[in-house]
Amino acid sequence: MPDPLASLRAALSAESAASSDFDLNPDVVLPQGRKLRPAGVLVPIEIRDGVPHVILTKRASHLKHHPGQIAFPGGKQDEADADVIAAALREAREEIGLPPEIVDVIGTLPTHETVTSFRVTPVLGQVNDVFDIVPEPGEVEEVFRVPLAHVTDTARFSVQSRRWQGQRRHYFTVPFGPYYIWGATARILRGLAERMDQV
Template sequence: MRDALRRAADPSSDYDLNPEAAPPDAPLRPAGVLAAFRADDGRLVLTKRASGLRHHPGQIALPGGKVDPGDADAVAAALREAREEIGLDPSQVRVLGCLPPHRTVTGFSVTPVLAVIDGPFAPVPEAGEVQEAFDLPFAHVADPARYRVERRRWRGGWRSYHAAPFGPYYLWGATARILLGLARRL
């Protein structure tokens, strides 16, 4: 994974497949997400967002969120949010580096933080934000052939997006695009 971080890559965007829908450049709010792989088996920890959330209810996501005033940077935000959302102690997390930022349709510049979880870890989902915490095999996440382009109606038109479903989990949108970027670098 360290080699993947050394490979040059451009930032990604929810508009990569729909450039005509991109709004004019506007200030983006900084955010950080944690792409944390278990050291023992390489599985990636993900969450299914609670169905009652205002933004992205029920979607598969990397733990993370917006950079708060008390956060030093996107890495600190990702670590704080992972602790809040799934009970991941930052002392168990070995940060390897950051992937290029990803621009979302919701106005965030998301910095994906690539990390390894050392030692045993049993996620404890925060009921208000996370419906379920689970993990996916490294082989699925790291294989670009597992990702496909799909489309659906959105805001009166068709929107294309990346998806990499796995069993009952429909990995798509920003999370899938971020992980596809990693897979291509691996």
């Protein structure tokens, strides 16, 4: 059987730089010596009927940061976490009930700096078994799947903008049905899409 993730695995060896929420906003001047907190997000990939899908969450609307936004499961690295990979796997268990023992870590993408001062490492992992999705009600409003091919097709991305803290901010979007995928999640996926264009 051909590996449905062969192109994804090959893409991990492609060259690409770190990204940030400010990539499309060159006028933003970031302070020197700023301290970024390490965080990890899991990009969980599930093979359904031979087709790779990415599992995404819709954040709860009452959260202080990024309410209602589409996100990967993940969060800041705690002292008890061995590294950002461990943090991503722990958060995925907490947020959507994904057991870490059924996740095969494929690799990581370059870090992404967020407006909330995190240095996020995206961790790609293949989900190798079925599991019961259990959204954490305090953080996750909904869990859904999107075909990997949809969010790694550069033609499906567009740049949009809105005013934020008195300035116009530009960002990538890659909508899927009723889900408006934008911001850091879309930027990380755009980086992956660019890598896959190279293989």
